[in-house]
Amino acid sequence: MKLHGSPISTAAQRALVALYEKELEFDFVVVDMSKGEHKSESFLSLNPFGQVPAFEDGDLKLFESRAVTQYIAHAYADTGTKLICRNEKQMAVVSVWMEVEAQQFNAPSTALAWELFYNPMLGIVTDPKAVEENEAKLAKVLDVYEARLAKSKYIGCDCFTLADLHHLPILQILMTTPVKAAFESRPNVSRWASEILSRPAWKKVVALRG
Amino acid sequence: MVEIRGELREKGKSKLQTSLMAATGVKVYGPPLSTAVSRVLGCLLEKDVQFQLIPINLAKGEHKKPDFLKLQPFGQVPAFEDEGLSLFESRAICRYICEKYANGGNKGLYGTDFLSKASIEQWLEAEGQNFNPPSSALVFQLAFAPRMKLKQDEGVIKQNEEKLAKVLDVYEKRLGESRYLAGDEFSLVDLSHLPNAHYLVSATNRGEMFTARTNVGRWWGEISSRDSWKKVVEMQKSPPGA
Numbered sequence: 001m002k003l004h005g006s007p008i009s010t011a012a013q014r015a016l017v018a019l020y021e022k023e024l025e026f027d028f029v030v031v032d033m034s035k036g037e038h039k040s041e042s043f044l045s046l047n048p049f050g051q052v053p054a055f056e057d058g059d060l061k062l063f064e065s066r067a068v069t070q071y072i073a074h075a076y077a078d079t080g081t082k083l084i085c086r087n088e089k090q091m092a093v094v095s096v097w098m099e100v101e102a103q104q105f106n107a108p109s110t111a112l113a114w115e116l117f118y119n120p121m122l123g124i125v126t127d128p129k130a131v132e133e134n135e136a137k138l139a140k141v142l143d144v145y146e147a148r149l150a151k152s153k154y155i156g157c158d159c160f161t162l163a164d165l166h167h168l169p170i171l172q173i174l175m176t177t178p179v180k181a182a183f184e185s186r187p188n189v190s191r192w193a194s195e196i197l198s199r200p201a202w203k204k205v206v207a208l209r210g
Numbered sequence: 211m212v213e214i215r216g217e218l219r220e221k222g223k224s225k226l227q228t229s230l231m232a233a234t235g236v237k238v239y240g241p242p243l244s245t246a247v248s249r250v251l252g253c254l255l256e257k258d259v260q261f262q263l264i265p266i267n268l269a270k271g272e273h274k275k276p277d278f279l280k281l282q283p284f285g286q287v288p289a290f291e292d293e294g295l296s297l298f299e300s301r302a303i304c305r306y307i308c309e310k311y312a313n314g315g316n317k318g319l320y321g322t323d324f325l326s327k328a329s330i331e332q333w334l335e336a337e338g339q340n341f342n343p344p345s346s347a348l349v350f351q352l353a354f355a356p357r358m359k360l361k362q363d364e365g366v367i368k369q370n371e372e373k374l375a376k377v378l379d380v381y382e383k384r385l386g387e388s389r390y391l392a393g394d395e396f397s398l399v400d401l402s403h404l405p406n407a408h409y410l411v412s413a414t415n416r417g418e419m420f421t422a423r424t425n426v427g428r429w430w431g432e433i434s435s436r437d438s439w440k441k442v443v444e445m446q447k448s449p450p451g452a
Contacts, residue, residue: 048384049340049380060328062328062329064335065335067328088310089295092305093295093297095299095305096297098302099299099302102335102338103299103301140284144283148283
């Protein structure tokens with residue numbers, strides 16, 4: 001098993017944490033994005049969009065971090081942490097909240113991560129309008145999460161699943177910015193965020209990131 | 211009723227028959243004109259699943275009322291119910307339909323084996339993460355904003371055209387090697403693209419982005435002429451109730 005990516009890529013981290021949760025043996029092949037390795041012919045044959053991560057398991061090649069995590073969770077269902085539910089109805093609900101992360105949480109939280117974390121590192125001026133707009137969008141999402149987490153221990157069901165895991169990389173970043181107030185001011189969201197961020201598999205990814 | 215493999219079934223009825231009988235309980239809430247609603251309708255039609263379409267009047271704000279928010283806490287369409295299970299997010303609903311009604315209609319829609327399913331998941335995520343954002347933005351700016359008498363944002367249009375062009379370049383290469391995106395059979399991946407692509411091709415002057423690319427154009431022609439999609443388009447033209 002091989003994961004091609006960069007330890008600082010949130011998408012690669014998403015796949016990494018799943019591999020660690022499942023306690024799988026794999027090679028982490030570092031792709032040097034500063035040298036444009038992700039746009040090389042050989043990498044494009046693994047991911048035609050020229051994005052990290054890319055994943056290999058025997059002859060199987062996959063891209064898109066959330067497809068990689070789903071593959072791992074199903075193919076190795078009986079190893080390590082169970083990241084899915086066997087019960088069809090429960091899995092359908094987990095699948096809903098996986099889409100919520102991908103379609104509702106991801107865009108505003110990624111935009112905020114860029115404005116408040118990456119751009120300052122790159123010497124790019126923060127756009128206060130973009131921050132305001134995306135904070136408002138994120139607030140609406142977190143209000144829904146607050147209500148959900150009052151009824152459910154984790155976001156998808158009562159156990160830790162991919163629906164929670166997919167949040168980790170961006171969540172980690174946002175908790176180091178002023179946006180952390182949005183999470184900490186909502187008691188159920190705050191409880192959930194602390195719990196999932198303190199999982200050993202995630203701490204391994206953070207250590208790798210440096 | 212007898213118990214067969216953990217499920218209650220009417221004696222003598224197969225799992226398929228039981229599923230189809232229960233399928234009359236499937237309810238989709240939302241207007242067919244909504245891209246996300248039409249994604250679910252396309253899937254139900256491909257899988258030959260009976261359903262009831264319950265209109266939701268967006269102009270009257272029905273999607274923000276408490277009763278609807280119980281079904282869909284973000285106040286967006288579609289919402290979906292089947293045998294007491296309440297779901298939302300069109301792609302999650304489609305996955306559920308494909309799993310639950312695996313033996314109905316187009317059996318290969320969500321893959322026939324582990325490998326085909328992995329490929330479908332990968333391209334479904336690509337649709338959701340790479341194709342959907344720029345195409346949705348363009349559909350809103352070019353097809354809906356004028357109808358809703360909202361001001362268009364030229365900057366947003368240009369930015370998203372460039373993003374979509376890059377995605378379609380990747381598709382152009384892929385569709386030169388593969389008949390459909392995930393493989394050689396029509397799948398949930400291709401279906402998932404239909405709603406946004408349909409508006410861009412039929413309701414804006416950016417249809418060329420699809421039709422002028424040889425392989426993408428060929429693919430678009432094939433997927434948009436499927437019976438199931440044609441039925442969805444008919445439903446969009448003459449929505450029930452509302």
